[in-house]
Amino acid sequence: MQVLRPISSEDFAALKNIAVESGHGFTSLPVDDKLLTSKIQRSQESFSKSLNSPIDEGYLFVLEDLETGEISGTTAIEAAVGMQVPLYHYHQGKTVHHSSTLNVYNTVEILSICNDYTGSSEICTLFLREQFRRGLAGRFLSRIRFLFMAEHSERFSNRVIAEMRGVSDENGHSPFWQWLQEHFFSIEFPKADHLVGLGDKVFISELMPKYPIYANLLSPEAQAVIGHVHEKTKPALRLLQKEGFEHRGYVDLFDAGPTVEARLENIRTVRETQYGTLDIVEELPSSETTWALSNGQLEHFRATFTTSVVWNEQTETFTTTSKTAEALQLQQGNKVSGFVL
Numbered sequence: 001m002q003v004l005r006p007i008s009s010e011d012f013a014a015l016k017n018i019a020v021e022s023g024h025g026f027t028s029l030p031v032d033d034k035l036l037t038s039k040i041q042r043s044q045e046s047f048s049k050s051l052n053s054p055i056d057e058g059y060l061f062v063l064e065d066l067e068t069g070e071i072s073g074t075t076a077i078e079a080a081v082g083m084q085v086p087l088y089h090y091h092q093g094k095t096v097h098h099s100s101t102l103n104v105y106n107t108v109e110i111l112s113i114c115n116d117y118t119g120s121s122e123i124c125t126l127f128l129r130e131q132f133r134r135g136l137a138g139r140f141l142s143r144i145r146f147l148f149m150a151e152h153s154e155r156f157s158n159r160v161i162a163e164m165r166g167v168s169d170e171n172g173h174s175p176f177w178q179w180l181q182e183h184f185f186s187i188e189f190p191k192a193d194h195l196v197g198l199g200d201k202v203f204i205s206e207l208m209p210k211y212p213i214y215a216n217l218l219s220p221e222a223q224a225v226i227g228h229v230h231e232k233t234k235p236a237l238r239l240l241q242k243e244g245f246e247h248r249g250y251v252d253l254f255d256a257g258p259t260v261e262a263r264l265e266n267i268r269t270v271r272e273t274q275y276g277t278l279d280i281v282e283e284l285p286s287s288e289t290t291w292a293l294s295n296g297q298l299e300h301f302r303a304t305f306t307t308s309v310v311w312n313e314q315t316e317t318f319t320t321t322s323k324t325a326e327a328l329q330l331q332q333g334n335k336v337s338g339f340v341l
């Protein structure tokens, strides 16, 4: 049985493995012991704070196999981004160059730097180790965050964003960055991405082009990847699109990966989550439907997915096995929430 729970100090080695495996452009997990340790610490503090509104918390979860103790993936939520260090994006806009005397009409795309998503909540750090990418674990890791946000909505902004990893190859070569590097930055993409992951963004304001960029002046290779995601990030984007996330023309400064957004109350998982009480039985035949279930708590948040569940809409009861109840650390009659995965 796979259980999602807040990360703890003992998970350091597993988190480091995931940081290594996640590769270039996975900004939020740089391979850096000090930073990873402080990420765990910050998450622990965030879960234990009592709050009425988001400040700058970061909630990091791991997926654990209860039988083996192995950690198969991570998933996270930043409560409010851009509040300590600025959050930058490019916004894709249009400008029209028109001359009626010459009968010329040209529409050109421009990229303007902005901080429009300041204060939004951000879902991030979604990673399932390759050997576990089968079944519903990936979907569960992505969607379960919305249940957590719905249960603790006072801790989050109503606007939720996700910065999707943009196009780069296995050597960390990014066509969009290549152009910026040539003309403005003179450092390699992995280094720039690493610095941002460490929270060092001063160099952005120092070196970034100061004026909007005409996209048609970029190299054809750079133009071609604007708003596109990394090959390995396609499933993550697909999952968010199914939740109702949309791309409104905001892209990453460095690799031009798209940032997608949704209002918390409109997210499919938030709308479909059922709240009920728990009825525990010793055994239950597995059904065709897989449910994601959670205890809805904060520091002791636990969630899992299983086919051994019956939801009774009339009585608002989830019937499940003692094994599942144990994984959720719940007892007969406790509150439980869930959605069909």
Ligand SMILES: CC(C)(COP(=O)(O)OP(=O)(O)OC[C@H]1O[C@@H](n2cnc3c(N)ncnc32)[C@H](O)[C@@H]1OP(=O)(O)O)[C@@H](O)C(=O)NCCC(=O)NCCSC(=O)CCC(=O)O
Residues within 6 Å of the ligand: 123, 124, 125, 126, 127, 128, 129, 132, 133, 134, 135, 136, 137, 138, 139, 141, 142, 162, 163, 164, 165, 230, 231, 232, 233, 234, 235, 236, 238, 239, 240
């Ligand atoms: C993202 C996950 C965890 C997803 O797990 P799985 O790959 O097992 O997912 P899955 O269930 O097989 O696929 C999810 C959905 O994507 C579809 N799908 C699969 N491959 C696809 C492709 N090449 N193009 C388009 N869609 C594709 C599947 O059919 C399925 O859709 P149906 O449900 O319709 O069948 C994993 O792929 C992963 O760890 N990727 C590498 C890390 C990464 O790049 N992470 C995102 C970074 S960006 C980030 O972290 C922000 C975003 C965020 O946090 O959510």
Ligand SMILES: NC(=[NH2+])NCCC[C@H](N)C(=O)O
Residues within 6 Å of the ligand: 025, 026, 027, 028, 029, 123, 124, 125, 126, 162, 163, 164, 165, 166, 252, 255, 256, 257
């Ligand atoms: N355009 C980018 N590289 N954005 C970062 C994408 C990776 C992902 N959002 C993370 O948590 O790290």
